[in-house]
Amino acid sequence: MKETDKSADLSRLAMKRALSGSLLLTFRELWAMRLTQGIVAVSTLAWLLLSFAMNLDVVEGSISALKIFGVASVPDEMVKDVATGEWVRQAISVDKFVIGISSFVFGAAYFLGTLLGLFATMPLIGGFLEQGRIDLLISKPLTRSRLLTGHLLGVLLTVLALATYLILGVWVAISIKTGLWHPIMLLSIPLIVIMFGVMYSVILSVTIVSRSSGLALILTYGLIFISAILAAHDQLEKVLSPSAKLIYRIFYHVFPNFVEVVMIQSQLLSGEAVSSWYPLFSSILFGSVIYGLGYFWFNRRDF
Amino acid sequence: MSTPAITTQGLTKTYASAFGRKKIEALRGIDIEVAQGEIVGILGPNGAGKTTLLKILLGIVSPTSGSATLMGRPIGEVEARRKLGYLPENHRFPPYLTARQTLDIYGRLSHLSADYRAKHIPLLVEQAGLASWIDVRVGKFSKGMMQRLGLAQALLNDPDILVLDEPTDGVDPVGRREIRDRLRNLKARGKTILINSHLLTEIELICDRVAIMNFGQIVRSGSVSEISTEGTGWRIQCRNLPNALDLSSYNAKREDLNTVPVPVPVPVPEKEIDTGQVSQDEVNLDPNVEKVIILDSGLTETLNALIDYLRANGINILSVERHRRSLEAGFLDIIDQQKAKS
Structure with missing residues (x-):
C-alpha cells in the first residue's frame, strides 16, 4: 500500500514538473515579447501619478481642492437643491471622486488592457502551435490537455499578475490619499481576468482549428464589437421586427456580453445592487464551451 | 527474448x-x-x-x-x-x-x-x-x-x-x-x-x-x-585485360576507371611517346595494371563462362566477389523498380 502511495506521489510530482515546464515556457515567451514589462511600466506610471502628482484636500467628506502637477482645480457637480428645487454647483464628495477614478481605471484596464492583451498574446498561441515546436512538445510524456492547460494557465496567471499590479497599486494610492478604503474596487481584478479568459478562448480555439491567429484575432474583436451592439438591447429591441428581434435575442444569449459586464462593475463600485449577473454568467458559459471545443480539437488533431 | x-x-x-x-x-x-x-x-x-x-x-x-x-x-x-x-x-x-x-x-x-x-x-x-x-x-x-x-x-x-x-x-x-x-x-x-x-x-x-x-x-x-x-552481379579484378577484348556477349562491362585503384605508373620509353606509336592496349598489357569487370548477371553459370573466356584469353584473375553498390544506388534501383511496376 505504501509503495502504491509513493508511486502515486512520484507520478503527481512528475506531472507537476511537466506542467511547470509548459507554464515556464509561456512566462518566458511573454517576458521576451516585452509585454509584461510594458504593462508594468504603464501601471507604475499610473499609480505614481496618483501618488505624487495629485494632491487632495478633503473637507467634511468633500473635495475642497485638487491639484494635479501643481495646477489647482475643484471638481464639482450639478445637484438639485432640495429646498429651492434649483440646480446648483457643489463640491464633489470623496466617495464619488473615488468611484469616478476607480471606474476610469477599471474601464481603461478592462477595454484597453483586454484589447491590447489579446493583440499581444495572439502570436503566443501561433508560436506554440508552430510546426517543429508543437510536435516536439507533444512527443513529451504529458497529455495534450495538460500541455494546453500549462499554456493557458501561463497566459491567465500573467494577466492576473498584471491586473493585480495595476488595480491594487491604484487602489492603495487612492485610498491613502482619500482615507477611504473601498475593497469592492478590487473586484475589478477577477472581472478583468475572467473576461480576458472568455475572449482568449476564441483566440485559442480558432487558432487551433484554423492555424491562423490573425483570423482568431479578427473574430475576437468582431465579438467585442457585437457585444457593444448587444449591450444596447433595451433600446434596440423596441425598434426591431419580431424576426429580427428573435435573431438579436439569440445573439444576446449565445455571444459573450463583454461590454455589458462593465455595467456590473460600475454598479458594484457605486454601491448599487447589481441589476443582473446574467451578462457575466452567459459570457463564462460561452468561454467554457469554446474552451471545450478547443481542447477537444487540440486532442484529436494531427500536427 | x-x-x-x-x-x-x-x-x-x-x-x-x-x-x-x-x-x-x-x-x-x-x-x-x-x-x-x-x-x-x-x-x-x-x-x-x-x-x-x-x-x-x-x-x-x-x-x-x-x-x-x-x-x-x-x-x-x-x-x-x-x-x-x-x-x-x-x-x-x-x-x-x-x-x-x-x-x-x-x-x-x-x-x-x-x-x-x-x-x-x-x-x-x-x-x-x-x-x-x-x-x-x-x-x-x-x-x-x-x-x-x-x-x-x-x-x-x-x-x-x-x-x-x-x-x-x-x-x-x-x-x-x-x-x-x-x-x-x-x-x-x-x-x-x-x-x-x-x-x-x-x-x-x-x-x-x-x-x-x-x-x-x-x-x-x-x-x-x-x-x-541485392540483385547485383559480380566484380572481377584482373590483370592483362586488353581494351579490345569483347565482353558484350556476357553483358559485362569495365568499371569506370575513376573507381579503380590508381595503377602504378609504367615508365614508357621516351622514343615511343615521341613517335606516338604506343597503343592503349600495349600499356594495359603491363602486368601491373589492374582492371575491374562488372558482370550484371548474378548467375554463377554466366560467371563461370566469363572466367573461362578470360582465362582462355590469358587474363590473370585476381579476385571474384559480389558486386556491391552504394546504398544510394540500391535505393534508387528499388524505387525505379517500384515506379516501373506502378
Whole structure:
C-alpha cells in the first residue's frame, strides 16, 4: 500500500514538473515579447501619478481642492437643491471622486488592457502551435490537455499578475490619499481576468482549428464589437421586427456580453445592487464551451 | 527474448481534405519490428510516408487504423513516451531562450528532477560542443548548432528509443562524424535508434538495417549489405585485360576507371611517346595494371563462362566477389523498380 502511495506521489510530482515546464515556457515567451514589462511600466506610471502628482484636500467628506502637477482645480457637480428645487454647483464628495477614478481605471484596464492583451498574446498561441515546436512538445510524456492547460494557465496567471499590479497599486494610492478604503474596487481584478479568459478562448480555439491567429484575432474583436451592439438591447429591441428581434435575442444569449459586464462593475463600485449577473454568467458559459471545443480539437488533431 | 523496442501492425493513415472530398493515403499497412539496440534507417522519396510513420509512433499524428507499441506499451499511452527522445526535422526552439533554459524547459516536460537537470544539462551541452554557448540565446545559433542542441535535447532524458528526423541536416562534416560517433556509442549502450534521413551515405555508415518506403508502404527492408548487393552481379579484378577484348556477349562491362585503384605508373620509353606509336592496349598489357569487370548477371553459370573466356584469353584473375553498390544506388534501383511496376 505504501509503495502504491509513493508511486502515486512520484507520478503527481512528475506531472507537476511537466506542467511547470509548459507554464515556464509561456512566462518566458511573454517576458521576451516585452509585454509584461510594458504593462508594468504603464501601471507604475499610473499609480505614481496618483501618488505624487495629485494632491487632495478633503473637507467634511468633500473635495475642497485638487491639484494635479501643481495646477489647482475643484471638481464639482450639478445637484438639485432640495429646498429651492434649483440646480446648483457643489463640491464633489470623496466617495464619488473615488468611484469616478476607480471606474476610469477599471474601464481603461478592462477595454484597453483586454484589447491590447489579446493583440499581444495572439502570436503566443501561433508560436506554440508552430510546426517543429508543437510536435516536439507533444512527443513529451504529458497529455495534450495538460500541455494546453500549462499554456493557458501561463497566459491567465500573467494577466492576473498584471491586473493585480495595476488595480491594487491604484487602489492603495487612492485610498491613502482619500482615507477611504473601498475593497469592492478590487473586484475589478477577477472581472478583468475572467473576461480576458472568455475572449482568449476564441483566440485559442480558432487558432487551433484554423492555424491562423490573425483570423482568431479578427473574430475576437468582431465579438467585442457585437457585444457593444448587444449591450444596447433595451433600446434596440423596441425598434426591431419580431424576426429580427428573435435573431438579436439569440445573439444576446449565445455571444459573450463583454461590454455589458462593465455595467456590473460600475454598479458594484457605486454601491448599487447589481441589476443582473446574467451578462457575466452567459459570457463564462460561452468561454467554457469554446474552451471545450478547443481542447477537444487540440486532442484529436494531427500536427 | 526481449520485448521489441518498436512494433507496428497494419498501420494506415489517410488524410482527408475539408468535407472529406479528397483523400490521401499516407500509410498503407505498415508492419515493422525494431529490436532493442538496433539502429534502423527509414528511407524513401519525398511523400513516401516516412515522417507520418515517425509522427504516429510519437503520438503527434493518430493512425487511421492499425496499432503500434513502444517498448511493449501502446503508442497512445503517455508512459510509452517517457523514455523516448525525439529530434524533429526543422525543429524550432524559442529564440529568446538560452541553450541552458531550452534544455531546462524540455527537461521539465520530460519529468526530470531539478538535480538531474542541473547535473546533465551542462554535460550534454558540452558533449554537443556548445559549452561556451550555454548561456547564449538560441536565436543566435547557426543551423548546425541548433541541430546539435536538438540532439542534446533528444538525449536529455537518457531515452531507450531515439527517433531522429534528418539529424545531420545543416551539420558540417566534422559535426556529422561526431553525431555518428555518438549514435554508435548509444547503440553500444543498447539504445534503439530510428533515423529518417535523405543522406544515404550517413545511413549506410550508421544503420544496421534499413526500411525503404514508397507510396505509404515498406517496399524493402534488410541490412545495408543486403540492400547494396541485392540483385547485383559480380566484380572481377584482373590483370592483362586488353581494351579490345569483347565482353558484350556476357553483358559485362569495365568499371569506370575513376573507381579503380590508381595503377602504378609504367615508365614508357621516351622514343615511343615521341613517335606516338604506343597503343592503349600495349600499356594495359603491363602486368601491373589492374582492371575491374562488372558482370550484371548474378548467375554463377554466366560467371563461370566469363572466367573461362578470360582465362582462355590469358587474363590473370585476381579476385571474384559480389558486386556491391552504394546504398544510394540500391535505393534508387528499388524505387525505379517500384515506379516501373506502378
